[in-house]
Amino acid sequence: MIDFNREEFFPIKKNFLISELSNILNKITIKQNILNDFKIQDISTPLILKNNSIVFLFSKHNIKIINPRKNILFITTHEDFINDQMNYIIVNDINQTYNIILNSIFCHDDSEDYHDEFEFINGSHISKFCYIDHESKIGKNCLIGRGVRIGKNCIIKNNVVIKNSIIKENVTICDNTTIGSTGFGFSLKNLGSNNINPQVGIVYIDNYVHIGSNCSIDRGKIDVTYIGKNTMIDNLVHIAHNVIIGNNVVIAGQTGIAGSTKLGDNVIVGGQVGITGHINVGNNVIISAKSGVTKNIKESSVVAGFPAIDIKLWKKKIIKEKYKNK
Amino acid sequence: MIDFNREEFFPIKKNFLISELSNILNKITIKQNILNDFKIQDISTPLILKNNSIVFLFSKHNIKIINPRKNILFITTHEDFINDQMNYIIVNDINQTYNIILNSIFCHDDSEDYHDEFEFINGSHISKFCYIDHESKIGKNCLIGRGVRIGKNCIIKNNVVIKNSIIKENVTICDNTTIGSTGFGFSLKNLGSNNINPQVGIVYIDNYVHIGSNCSIDRGKIDVTYIGKNTMIDNLVHIAHNVIIGNNVVIAGQTGIAGSTKLGDNVIVGGQVGITGHINVGNNVIISAKSGVTKNIKESSVVAGFPAIDIKLWKKKIIKEKYKNK
Amino acid sequence: MIDFNREEFFPIKKNFLISELSNILNKITIKQNILNDFKIQDISTPLILKNNSIVFLFSKHNIKIINPRKNILFITTHEDFINDQMNYIIVNDINQTYNIILNSIFCHDDSEDYHDEFEFINGSHISKFCYIDHESKIGKNCLIGRGVRIGKNCIIKNNVVIKNSIIKENVTICDNTTIGSTGFGFSLKNLGSNNINPQVGIVYIDNYVHIGSNCSIDRGKIDVTYIGKNTMIDNLVHIAHNVIIGNNVVIAGQTGIAGSTKLGDNVIVGGQVGITGHINVGNNVIISAKSGVTKNIKESSVVAGFPAIDIKLWKKKIIKEKYKNK
Numbered sequence: 001m002i003d004f005n006r007e008e009f010f011p012i013k014k015n016f017l018i019s020e021l022s023n024i025l026n027k028i029t030i031k032q033n034i035l036n037d038f039k040i041q042d043i044s045t046p047l048i049l050k051n052n053s054i055v056f057l058f059s060k061h062n063i064k065i066i067n068p069r070k071n072i073l074f075i076t077t078h079e080d081f082i083n084d085q086m087n088y089i090i091v092n093d094i095n096q097t098y099n100i101i102l103n104s105i106f107c108h109d110d111s112e113d114y115h116d117e118f119e120f121i122n123g124s125h126i127s128k129f130c131y132i133d134h135e136s137k138i139g140k141n142c143l144i145g146r147g148v149r150i151g152k153n154c155i156i157k158n159n160v161v162i163k164n165s166i167i168k169e170n171v172t173i174c175d176n177t178t179i180g181s182t183g184f185g186f187s188l189k190n191l192g193s194n195n196i197n198p199q200v201g202i203v204y205i206d207n208y209v210h211i212g213s214n215c216s217i218d219r220g221k222i223d224v225t226y227i228g229k230n231t232m233i234d235n236l237v238h239i240a241h242n243v244i245i246g247n248n249v250v251i252a253g254q255t256g257i258a259g260s261t262k263l264g265d266n267v268i269v270g271g272q273v274g275i276t277g278h279i280n281v282g283n284n285v286i287i288s289a290k291s292g293v294t295k296n297i298k299e300s301s302v303v304a305g306f307p308a309i310d311i312k313l314w315k316k317k318i319i320k321e322k323y324k325n326k
Numbered sequence: 327m328i329d330f331n332r333e334e335f336f337p338i339k340k341n342f343l344i345s346e347l348s349n350i351l352n353k354i355t356i357k358q359n360i361l362n363d364f365k366i367q368d369i370s371t372p373l374i375l376k377n378n379s380i381v382f383l384f385s386k387h388n389i390k391i392i393n394p395r396k397n398i399l400f401i402t403t404h405e406d407f408i409n410d411q412m413n414y415i416i417v418n419d420i421n422q423t424y425n426i427i428l429n430s431i432f433c434h435d436d437s438e439d440y441h442d443e444f445e446f447i448n449g450s451h452i453s454k455f456c457y458i459d460h461e462s463k464i465g466k467n468c469l470i471g472r473g474v475r476i477g478k479n480c481i482i483k484n485n486v487v488i489k490n491s492i493i494k495e496n497v498t499i500c501d502n503t504t505i506g507s508t509g510f511g512f513s514l515k516n517l518g519s520n521n522i523n524p525q526v527g528i529v530y531i532d533n534y535v536h537i538g539s540n541c542s543i544d545r546g547k548i549d550v551t552y553i554g555k556n557t558m559i560d561n562l563v564h565i566a567h568n569v570i571i572g573n574n575v576v577i578a579g580q581t582g583i584a585g586s587t588k589l590g591d592n593v594i595v596g597g598q599v600g601i602t603g604h605i606n607v608g609n610n611v612i613i614s615a616k617s618g619v620t621k622n623i624k625e626s627s628v629v630a631g632f633p634a635i636d637i638k639l640w641k642k643k644i645i646k647e648k649y650k651n652k
Numbered sequence: 653m654i655d656f657n658r659e660e661f662f663p664i665k666k667n668f669l670i671s672e673l674s675n676i677l678n679k680i681t682i683k684q685n686i687l688n689d690f691k692i693q694d695i696s697t698p699l700i701l702k703n704n705s706i707v708f709l710f711s712k713h714n715i716k717i718i719n720p721r722k723n724i725l726f727i728t729t730h731e732d733f734i735n736d737q738m739n740y741i742i743v744n745d746i747n748q749t750y751n752i753i754l755n756s757i758f759c760h761d762d763s764e765d766y767h768d769e770f771e772f773i774n775g776s777h778i779s780k781f782c783y784i785d786h787e788s789k790i791g792k793n794c795l796i797g798r799g800v801r802i803g804k805n806c807i808i809k810n811n812v813v814i815k816n817s818i819i820k821e822n823v824t825i826c827d828n829t830t831i832g833s834t835g836f837g838f839s840l841k842n843l844g845s846n847n848i849n850p851q852v853g854i855v856y857i858d859n860y861v862h863i864g865s866n867c868s869i870d871r872g873k874i875d876v877t878y879i880g881k882n883t884m885i886d887n888l889v890h891i892a893h894n895v896i897i898g899n900n901v902v903i904a905g906q907t908g909i910a911g912s913t914k915l916g917d918n919v920i921v922g923g924q925v926g927i928t929g930h931i932n933v934g935n936n937v938i939i940s941a942k943s944g945v946t947k948n949i950k951e952s953s954v955v956a957g958f959p960a961i962d963i964k965l966w967k968k969k970i971i972k973e974k975y976k977n978k
Contacts, residue, residue: 193496253892469793507826
């Protein structure tokens, strides 16, 4: 699991004590259990619980052992997601609570108080708070935002926007692509630009990745959107928040991958494929062009169609239909 | 129906008298009926007939009562679309006539005589003829064109192009998105960049709309392309000219909506959906990801597949096919 | 077949003698036949063999007569692709050899040694090594790269990136579009940004073409990606390397055309269509929206569905399914 220093990207407005947060949530709290009052330094997820952090339990997780020295505040809707050895606050609407708390703690580029400072260097706007290796090249009309780190030998072409991202070495990003923009996360009960869930994760692009032109890769909500080593991404590809893509993956043009989906290593994805959210695509899978993948795919499968099925079955079906229609 | 001052976006070259226009069209006019010679100030549509305007009747409309004091010139191809109480000119090729007249009257950004003046403010090009509320934020490498109005508390991110648009309050528009560009309108008989129908409408984006990155929203041809309040639009979405989208609509990534289609309120559209032009999607409709919607959808329906059908029927069909292919 | 001066776009690092190249390839050469040692000035393809050039034979071509005065070096993997009247080098991995040689000879924008020089003119970055007719208009935040030629009366809107392209006259290119970026070509055996096949072809856009916003058109690998006269392209369209599009073609929004495919004249392509690579679509073909075209289409056909079939058969199938599911 990749870690990063959130504050480099999303400045902390205030380090709240739990007791202070508890006051803010006072009117919407159903029940609370505060064992120790500590200063919240970060947000974390059940995947990597961090000390002095706040954790939202949207569903039941297998959190067996909480190190008693770990200061963690859990926020959830269901009593059975937590136990009395935990600090917790139970609320009715966890989405609303997430928005209130995150917007109180963090600045991000969907809030009005977000701030960055730029220098206009060689035709692009470079944040004073980013790091670009001197052996990397940045084209014209780019924006490289605060906290961004770009390693050695990267080629960032023109009109590229990179925010909230760590770009390792030898990465190529082509023209008019957006990296690290806002994930499409909100409650269907509360729409509107001001109700978008604060997205305080990043994009992490590993070594030797190639990304085409006019693509859009959203940052993680809390953790990362990850693109593995040597992965090749064509033009006009959409990668949603929290997607994890393995090493040596090929993704052809106009494909879209919805939030939190995982692709293994050596996966090949044709053009105009859609992959639904929150599923797993195993290693060495091949997904034929224009497929719609709606559920987990076992490793080394070859699938086609919508909903995507084994390509042999799909071809059989197509041939059958052809006969019948003649 | 939303109104706007066209001249703020599309400067008028000359206010023609009908008699002058009649001269220009002399060689292609089949029949004409000029009751009163007035100066043409605008173009309008049967939806909202405006005084001192020119109206193209591409098909029969139910124009029963024309206020006799209203100065309107109708241009059409069919005698039965009009009557003798109307000013009219009948032509053979209404598309060609539309192009000749519109290009004579209006400047627009697909004609060479279009002109705008910019100031380079804080890394973006801002027209001297636009209005941006001081409580809104504009990122870097943006272009805000003439006539554009951006209300309070908007966040326009980076590399965004906004032309021919009214953006209300609390709207977020993410990086590399284009708002207000040219609709894809022309006659199949006369192709070529110089034969594109002049698009002299605007985009109107209502309060609290969120628009993702790398999207493209075309302006109306004569009236508006409208995005209703609280509507949430993901990345790489294509919205064609004259589309009307209701309030509280959700549109996921890579979806495309063709020209003049209307979506009601509270509609949810999955990713990679295509919706054909000139249809109505009722309130509270849910359109499953990767659907192709080819005809009107009744309110509160849930549809899937291509062509999109009731999702229960679609699922039945998928299960049947699965059995048969085993 | 359109010709262009490659060196204007891709500076030559060194004009190698065949004997020098042969040394570079020494360790990976299986067999070679050098009849005459000449200086390599260019790369060409079997379509138009050029004097003093290097030619990669990825498959068998019908090269009957080689003018003995033509200096050509063939590189291939199979002995039966060549004969002893040819200069040739046989290697195991032609992709790897292509990369080694092309990267030795040419600079291109995916290599770190690529260099261009810009002037910031009227809000856009204009290469000192490009030509723009003074009657053409360039918007703001554009980049026009080295070698690019833009003819009379073109309208290039804003945030457009044009590299490695020849744009003829009266062409319109809308906002946030990328022309001439890198084709998605590489060997599946060697992924990673540094293993992308050098793309040293161009995009050639003929007179009166209209291209919408947020599109991406990749340059040819060695020859051209060509868009014919009067062709109309909507928004968010993806056109891959070496695609040849005829005259008077219409391509609606979000369609993607994979590499090396040819479209005839007067073809109409609906929205969200996918067309696979290396196929031919005849003149006057109509491809219905959301189709997936997987094989050659005869001229004047009308097709729909995925895989695309005759539209009458497709409609029959849809009606049948409707009955069965009721």
